[in-house]
Amino acid sequence: MAPEDISFTDLIASCIHDMKNSLNLQVSALEGIALKSRETGDDAMFQDLGRVIYQANRMNLNLVELLSLYKLSKSIYPMDITEQAVAEVIEEAVMQNQSMMEFKGIVVSVDCAPDCYWYMDRELVKGVLVNALNNAYHYTTDKIHILATVKDKRLELRVEDNGQGYPQRMLINQDIPTDQGVSFETGSTGLGFYFSDQVARLHKNGRKRGSLAIENGGSLGGGCFVLRLP
Numbered sequence: 001m002a003p004e005d006i007s008f009t010d011l012i013a014s015c016i017h018d019m020k021n022s023l024n025l026q027v028s029a030l031e032g033i034a035l036k037s038r039e040t041g042d043d044a045m046f047q048d049l050g051r052v053i054y055q056a057n058r059m060n061l062n063l064v065e066l067l068s069l070y071k072l073s074k075s076i077y078p079m080d081i082t083e084q085a086v087a088e089v090i091e092e093a094v095m096q097n098q099s100m101m102e103f104k105g106i107v108v109s110v111d112c113a114p115d116c117y118w119y120m121d122r123e124l125v126k127g128v129l130v131n132a133l134n135n136a137y138h139y140t141t142d143k144i145h146i147l148a149t150v151k152d153k154r155l156e157l158r159v160e161d162n163g164q165g166y167p168q169r170m171l172i173n174q175d176i177p178t179d180q181g182v183s184f185e186t187g188s189t190g191l192g193f194y195f196s197d198q199v200a201r202l203h204k205n206g207r208k209r210g211s212l213a214i215e216n217g218g219s220l221g222g223g224c225f226v227l228r229l230p
Contacts (some may be wrong), residue, residue, distance in 0.1 A: 004212060010154050010180040013146070017067060019063055020063040021052055023056060024061065027053060027056045030053050033049060034053065049103070053103060054103070055103075063230075064127065064194070065182060065195040068124070069196065069198065076224070078150055079121055080123075081203065087112040087116060087148070088184075089122055093126050093170070094108055097133045100137060104151070106142055106143065107142060109144070111145065112146070113148070118150075118155040120229055125203075128199050131195065132196070132225040136225065139163035139223055141163055142162065146159055147219070153187045154228045154229060156228050157229075157230045158218065158224055159226075161223050162221055163222040166216055179200070193212070200227060203229045206230075210227065211229060
């Protein structure tokens, strides 16, 4: 194959896939070490490893989001919008973050009717919830609440925390800032928001499309990440 035949984006996607697999192995090993440190009563080591594991999980999530966006841009992602039990999707997202929450002593509560069903791409929506939980983990004091309700013929999924909330500059338009720039000070790229926004827009019913919003307040008085699906 000639060098000019090699797609740079395909090459990057392949590298990201390898990095993701390697990172998964490292996270698993770190979690094992952390559990041993807790069993031996080394709380300081347990807390330190918890912070490292959080950053590793955040990096892994970013890699998965990049791969998903790559597949969506190439129209090779197998979209599968089918009727799903919303409580099960939420439970899977929470379970994926459970060990990370335990490191920080965060209590995650869920309010979703067992008979709540909705049409969605299960994996993509779960990815949005995992991203929202990851974000809430960083800002919460010790509580996160997930609420699922149906309003105006839309499924509303809220991830709320009891932190200090979003800064006012992000709330001016009440929309997720998907076009924000890169911050070298905080390391924020806006990738998570962009991924979630794309997932929301892919869910449509007639002329209605899914949407994202951020608010302050909610049941815990902190930040609220809101996904609405038609």
